[in-house]
Amino acid sequence: MVIEIVNSVVTVTSGVAAGVLFTHAVGVWPALRAMAPEQYVAAHKLLGRAYDPMMPIMVITSTALDVVLAVADAERRALCVLAAVALGGVSLVSQTRNVPINRRVKSLDTGPVPVDWQDPRRAWGNWNLVRTTLALIAFVANTAAMVAS
Template sequence: MVEALSVLVLTGTGLVAGVLFAVAVSVMPALIAMTPERYVSTHILLGRRYDRIMPFIVTGSTAVDVGLAIRASGGPRALFAVAALCMAGVAVVSQTRNVPINRVVKRTRPEDLGPSWRDPRPAWRGWHLVRTCLAVAGCALTAAAVVVS
């Protein structure tokens, strides 16, 4: 059972870290280079699938890390626990920072953008980098915990 949960949590934390890393190094720079109108249209298209599946993967990975921390002892327990905190941090930053920005962008019509438009990309990028670092740390800590268990 522990082995199956280890594979599951490594897959989940790896997916989260990989997706967020890819967005940070490739997608976000492309979005920043776009005109505001094109950015809004593209942002809406990009979020359709991520918004449905990423919360499930983040929450599931956090829960499995917690479960493995409860079951483990010594160093692995601490590693799983800190990994769970990192993944919970991903969820908190996502839900309290990035998701509210996403909602505003989704309600924006590209043709309505004008000189008073407040570009959300710098704030979104900053919070995204925070959650990316948390996800990579969570994945690395989970991997370390699995290895030393």
């Protein structure tokens, strides 16, 4: 019974992470990409206030629960390992690629961007697609593990 509850929780947390990243990739990101640089910087700062504390919590919680399940449930081990590795990839891409870009954007003053500003949107969007794909793989693996019982 405990394994089923943990599997349900990890399916929800990984689903939330995948859903937020997917929604951002298909809806929010195209809007940000279309904005003038000054608008983009302002919107990026506003969006980060909500995403920054919650997304790491969702991804780390999901990863930890998948590791617990991989150890505790031999029947679902392969799926849980796949999900944990994919979520580890989400964290790795986030911390080494997207977060440094976020910090650079947030460090800009509101108003006109510096003349020598190198727009990071293409790189940020590409890395976001990588982590979105990894999050979706984790969610599918967790869903498959949940129904495998």
